[in-house]
Amino acid sequence: MVKIIRDYYTQNRCYTNNRNYKKIGGVLHSTASKGVMARDWKRRWNNPTTAKCVTAFVDDTYVVECVPFSRQIWHVGVTKGNNYYIGIEICEDLEWTSDYFEKAIANALEYIAGICKEKSWTAKDWFGHYEANRLGFASNHSDPNPYFKHHGYSMDQFRADLDRMLTGEVKPVEPIVKDGIKVDGYMGPETIKALQGYFDTIQDGIISTPSMLVRELQKGLGVSVDGLLGPVTIKALQKHLGTMQDGIISKPSAMVKALQDRLNNGNLNLKIAKPIKPPKAPEPVRLVEDGLMGPATIKRLQVYLGTPADGVISTPSSMVKELQKRLNNNKL
DSSP: OOEEEEOOOTTSHHHHTOOBOOOOEEEEEEOOOTTOOGGGHHHHHOSTTOOOOOSEEEOSSEEEEOSOTTBOOOSSSSHHHHHHEEEEEEOOOTTOOHHHHHHHHHHHHHHHHHHHHHHTOOGGGEEEHHHHHHTTSSOSOOTTHHHHHHTTOOHHHHHHHHHHHHHSOOOOOOOSSOSSSOOSSOOOHHHHHHHHHHTTOOOSSOOOSSOHHHHHHHHHHTSOOOSOOOHHHHHHHHHHHTSOOOSOOOSSOHHHHHHHHHHHHTOOOOOOOOOOOOOOOOOOOOOOOSSOOOHHHHHHHHHHHTSOOOSOOOSSOHHHHHHHHHHHTTOO
């Protein structure tokens, strides 16, 4: 049985923003950070500058819950997905071994089956990040597809396994979304939307003049940034994609075909990671040691336990419940 640890990231902005929504499904991710396990991520993400979070991390031993299920989390880059879908990250071991993968998937299935039973969801309410993008509520990422493919697995098989756990029935594996954008060499709305999703800009399928999408593309290509898709930008993209450099998008275009293929496979390799500033250490605030359980002391204890910090002990109290749990488990 999987070990579930509730260890909220109380300094992460997704937690402190306290924006809550009714969830309608979940998105499955893989971390792409080999060797970083579920209990390691708090050290990386539990600070006020990290602009991302998920509901939980899963590895071969633990599930670590980072925020309450209702919280808005920044995990898919699109408002609908962030608001209405929980996010589960599967951690990757250093060597991508089959033994680890099977245990991690088994833990994810067990944990997610419990969520489905609690919320009356089905296997069809779960999507890979890449599928959520194709359905319009996530940015353009390929996970967990590369990690799954390495082990001969897929999101369709994951849903089939989950459905079997929920219903006890063995059903055919059915694809839930089409397999990528059409590779036809034409820069149509579908291709533009996929490129907009990749760069986390508005996904309307239109290249305006000037265009935020083109600005991000130019940054990734290292050319002058003006938001205009002119010959210089096109040549730079053609060079990046390894096609003929004539500065023209023909119809059909070898460059666009290469672009579509890379978007489908998640290896466009153009997005520039935004630097994350190290968190500023908060100024230590000392409590008055007066032996009185006043609002300041209660707030500090609530923050420490990861419950709403209002400085009040209600009846009953979520803070006291959490305190009792930790005392019972010797994990205060």
